[in-house]
Amino acid sequence: MTLMKISWLLSICLFINSFFYINISHAQEWIYTTVAGDNLWNISKQHLDNATRFKQLQQLNNIENPRQIKPGTRLRVPLKWIRSNPVPARISSHQGKAHLLHPDGTTEIIGDQTLIQLGDQIRTHDDSSLTIRFADNSLLTLYSNSLIRFDHLSAHGSTGMVDSRLHLLKGRMDTRVTPAVGPGSRFQIQTPSAISAVRGTEYRAAVNEQQQLSNIEVLHGSVAVSGASKQRLIMAGYGTQITQGEAPIPAKKLLPPPAMKPIQGPIHSINQMLSWPSIKGAREYRIEVSTEPQFNTLVWQQISTYSRVPLPDLPDGQYYARIRGVDQLGLEGENHVTALDLDARPQPPIQLSPADNKSIRGTAPQLQWTESEEADYYRLEIATDSAFQSLILDRDDIQGSRFDTSALPLPGHYFWRLTSITSEGEIGPVGMQRNWQVKPIPKQADTAMSAVENGQLSASWPAGSPGQTYQIQLAYDAKFTELETDQTLAEPGFSFAPIKGRIRYLRVRTIEPDGYEGPWGTVQKVMPIPDYTPLTILGAAVLLLLL
CATH class of the missing domain: 2.60.40.10 (Immunoglobulins)
Known part of the structure; x- marks a missing residue:
């Protein structure tokens, strides 16, 4: 057996041992470590459902003097004694339109810091996404056209233990879950076909309503996935699929991230093409763009059957693109993230005339271009070389969409380009380089x-x-x-x-x-050659006599 397999089996054994130890031996107890100034009375008042529990706490932990406890003492506290209180989740960021549906049938449009209570549902719409922050700082990102219900939102007083149970009814989500701080900590996602229980990990879940199945993909840590009374432990880098009424399929290795090269320098073109090497086994690719490396919300997302996609028309700024392959089961692979620096505005105008590489005879052309809605002025550069080292005109105060070149020497070969400038002085990317040539008109061929x-x-x-x-x-x-x-x-x-x-x-x-x-x-x-035939000569003589 290889070292990798042994290590993997040991990880499973440790997880299972820890899982059952927590849930059987100490599932009902919280261990509290005392600090200077603690006594059983203030511990009971701060954390327990009743301050008079201090007597039971003293008896359970064999404390001789409840008023003087040595710092660092580990106290066993039954979980059922700990005060439990509802605690809302909160919208920390959102993009696009989403609605909060209350149990009483009322709805509200979601904004930042919107509170989510027990029994609420969230529905996202086209091109929308949002991030939910729970009381223990766990994060859940819900993507477009999804529906999720909040079945349990509570905390065990101020112990730091939070119990969050959610039901993903449709759509996609991913989580970044804070590690558990005690047996009362729980983060559980239910779908129509599965239940996934986790503490301190990162994973994705998706529900396919048409096929009545769910996909779980683990990126960090491990997740216990249950379906049809069967459970599988899914480790990082693997995924599973659960059809309603059936057990989860064996863990399947996720596709590797695309081996995409970093993009060097700013992107000056709208709809710049992103491309990457194809991944073996990928039926398609998911591309997501966010303004933050954590991808808490998305500004754009796309599914492509090709290993390339044009970027959307976004405002200038710093972005991050996340790309992953999707296999034949629909399980989504590991991410490749690349930074994007968009600097495409104000866009340069489109050059109309003369046509590129145009040869003109004898007369200087009038340069013409479209007017950019984002520009108030244009910088016009004309040079005698394609590198624009030999500039013969460089003006940044051109208005309108025409320029007369009659002042340029003729004949000549010229290169030109335009740059848009706003009234605030923002300078856009340099436009396309084009050239024209004025040649002399050939002389008349006189014979x-x-x-x-x-x-x-x-x-x-x-x-x-x-x-x-x-x-x-x-x-x-x-x-x-x-x-x-x-x-x-x-x-x-x-x-x-x-x-x-x-x-x-x-x-x-x-x-x-x-x-x-x-x-x-x-x-x-x-002129025709003369005709000296007798008939012609006779006719000419007669004509002369008549004259």
Whole structure:
């Protein structure tokens, strides 16, 4: 048998031995250790149901002189002699809407410091959570859409022993229970299918109404879980499931926490994505966000079937995210907690124009962006490098949603970004970096016509820069609606055969490597070759005689 198994079995034996020792040998007695100035009279008056109990106390503990007791003396006190009094629980913090339901049918909206009496019920609603503090400082957090009833809320005088018994009818809760100070201390959670008894531990309970079952998950200490007259001891790191009318299933190891890396630095984006490595055996994940590391209340919670989730739109501030896997039984695993520093407000505006990586020909653009509702001013930075080391403009007094860049040198390649500023001077995160480039407009490709030796006509024009191509059109009309030729050429020249009887028109333009089309050059009129046939000559002679 391994050392780990031996240690685990010893822990169970010690717990069971302690459990039965407390509940059988001394379940009815409280041990009080005297201090200087104590006597049986004031002990009875302070702690017992009747001051005259001092005589019985003297006889039970064989005290010779009830007025003079040595400090450190251990007195046995029957639990039934100790004064028991009702003591309310209290709402220590809450988030969202919840109602307190009284036994007489009246209700009230819960606020901080609301008192909870015997027989009261608490119902939480969507996106709500609250923490209940008991007389011994035990804490219970109740989550959204839950219902819990308070069946017993009492204390044994000023002994520090508190008896709290609750019934979770639906929903989810977790507890951080103060260690017991005597046999009268009790913290018991009942569900429709189970009873869990505990002192000094941390565990979660959930009730599934549809399937009539309960889940118990122990994070620290141990919990005795009973169902159908059967009991199991559940140690830290394990959970159990109890179906109504059946015994608890054997303890099942909880899923490990996600191995998520800490988030470095502030989060500047709304809906920032949280992601973590998948956990083997997890069917889904629970993600919770709180403003405090104890997670007494939640500001947001989510179930995700993926190992990632976008954060909600929360105000700037310090938060904590708690993530755990959920196995096939619905048992929730151990937590991974990470700190979040949100600094996303005021949000930068969205840049509209020019489009990112836009190439513009010849003219400076007008920068345009959306107006942020949270901003009164904008800081506009324009640089000639993506690291914004070479700033040519840096202004933090820009209002409106436009800026004219005509004062910038042309051509040029520029990078720009915006930051929102409130009227109180709060500066938000820097917005996205975008860039534009102004390029010169290509020159007109003016052509020259000439004849070549093979009888063809040749059009040529000055060569452009590397990578440029040329579009040439030859048409029968000056508006270029009746095209004879429409070609894209790699070289600055084009040859074609002359034609008789019809005038043609020719034009050329340059096309940049990025597809930008330059202006058309001057239209050239291509005259037809002369017709020297006898009929044509005779017609010309007649025309001259008539003139």
